Amino acid sequence: MRRKLLCAIIAGALLCSLATAKSDKKSKKQQKKEEKARAAAEAQAKAEAEALAQAQAEVPELSLKRKVAIYRFSNESKYAKGAFYDSAKDPISKQAVDSLSAKLAQTGKFIILERLDIKSADKEVANFYDDEEMASVDRLSADYIIIGSVTSYGRKETGKANPVTKRKTQTVEVGLSLRLMDAKTGQVIYGEQAEGSAETETKTTLGFGGQAGYDETLTDKALDAALSQMVENITNKCMDNPWKSSLHFDPDSGDYFMEGGKGQNIKEGNVFAVLKKGRKVKNSQTGKTVEMPGKQVGTVTVTWVQDTGQPEDQMSLVSIDGDIPEELESYEDYIIQEIRK
Numbered sequence: 001m002r003r004k005l006l007c008a009i010i011a012g013a014l015l016c017s018l019a020t021a022k023s024d025k026k027s028k029k030q031q032k033k034e035e036k037a038r039a040a041a042e043a044q045a046k047a048e049a050e051a052l053a054q055a056q057a058e059v060p061e062l063s064l065k066r067k068v069a070i071y072r073f074s075n076e077s078k079y080a081k082g083a084f085y086d087s088a089k090d091p092i093s094k095q096a097v098d099s100l101s102a103k104l105a106q107t108g109k110f111i112i113l114e115r116l117d118i119k120s121a122d123k124e125v126a127n128f129y130d131d132e133e134m135a136s137v138d139r140l141s142a143d144y145i146i147i148g149s150v151t152s153y154g155r156k157e158t159g160k161a162n163p164v165t166k167r168k169t170q171t172v173e174v175g176l177s178l179r180l181m182d183a184k185t186g187q188v189i190y191g192e193q194a195e196g197s198a199e200t201e202t203k204t205t206l207g208f209g210g211q212a213g214y215d216e217t218l219t220d221k222a223l224d225a226a227l228s229q230m231v232e233n234i235t236n237k238c239m240d241n242p243w244k245s246s247l248h249f250d251p252d253s254g255d256y257f258m259e260g261g262k263g264q265n266i267k268e269g270n271v272f273a274v275l276k277k278g279r280k281v282k283n284s285q286t287g288k289t290v291e292m293p294g295k296q297v298g299t300v301t302v303t304w305v306q307d308t309g310q311p312e313d314q315m316s317l318v319s320i321d322g323d324i325p326e327e328l329e330s331y332e333d334y335i336i337q338e339i340r341k
Helices: 002-057 091-106 118-126 131-138 217-240
Strands: 066-075 110-113 144-161 165-182 188-205 244-250 255-259 271-276 280-282 289-291 295-305 315-322 334-338
Touching: 066 091, 066 217, 091 110, 091 144, 091 217, 144 188, 144 217, 165 217, 188 217, 271 315
Parallel strands: 066 110, 066 144
Antiparallel strands: 144 165, 165 188, 244 255, 244 334, 255 315, 271 295, 271 334, 280 289, 295 315
16 A cells, blocks of 8 residues: 555656656747747847938938029128219128138038129019019029128227337227028028127337338228128028929920039939928918928939039939929929938
8 A cells, every 4th residue: 555655656756747847848948939039029120220221321411512692792881981982892892792702612512603783682682572573583593692781890090109119009890790591482591790800010119110001901801700700600501401403394305404513512323302392371460472391292313413514504414203293394383302311
C-alpha cells in the first residue's frame, strides 16, 4: 500500500515537472515571438522615418533671388532746396538710392530693378488699388517695392580752442523713413525709421596741423550708417515669404513657362507648387479688395532655364502635373510658389 502511494506521489511530481517545463518552453517561445514582432515594428518605423527624411531632403533650399524696385526716395528735409530746386535731381535722394541699391545687391539675394521717374511712381503708389494702375505695376515684374524718404538732415561744426591747440569737428546727421510693399497686393509689410551720423575732426597745435574744409563725404557716410540698420530687416522680410512667379502657356509651341531664370538661381529639375488663387473679398471698412489664400492644385518641374539677357526678363520652361487645366489662354488665376520644408 505504501509502495503504491509512493509511486503515485512520484508520478504526480513527474507530471507536474513535465507540465512546468512545457509551460516554460511555451512562455519562452511566446516571448521570442513578441520580441520579433517588436523588432519588426521598430524596423518599419525607422524605415518610414528615413523615407520621410529623404523626401524632405529632396526639397532643397533654393535661395531664390527676389526682384526689388526702388520706386522713390524723396527728400523731405530742407537740405539743398533753393529757388531752383529740382526734385528729380535732388543730390541726397540720389545718394540714398545708390547706397541702398549697393547694400541690397551686396547681400546676393536681390535683383535691383531700375526705378521709375518720381512723378510716375507717386501716381502709381497713390492709386495702388486701382485695376489699371495695378496692371502698370505688374509690368515691372517686381516682387517688392521700396519707398523711402530723407526726413531730416543737419550739418554742424563745433570746436574747442586754447592758447596752444584748436579742434574743429564737422558732424552730419541724417534721418530716414522707409516702407516695403508687396508689389502684387500693395500691402505695406514693413516700415522703419533710422538715423545715422558721421563726423570728422581736425586739430592744430601752435598753428600746425590739418586744415579741414567742407567735407562732402560725410553725407554719404551718414546715409550709409542709417541704411545699414535697415538692410538686414528688409532682407529678412523679403526672404520670409516664399518666392512666387506666374504660369504661362504658349499656344504656338505648346510650351508652359514661368517668369524667372538663372539670374534668380533657378535650375533645371527644380519643383514648384502651383496654387489656384483664392477668391477676392472686399473689406467693408477700408473699401480695399483682399485676396484670400490660394490652394495647391499641382506642381511644375523646370525643364529649361534661360541664362541670357537681363535677370529680371529671364524665364524658364516647365512641365505641369496635377489638377491644372491644360492649354488655357490665360493662367492668371494660378500662382507658382516655392516649396518649403
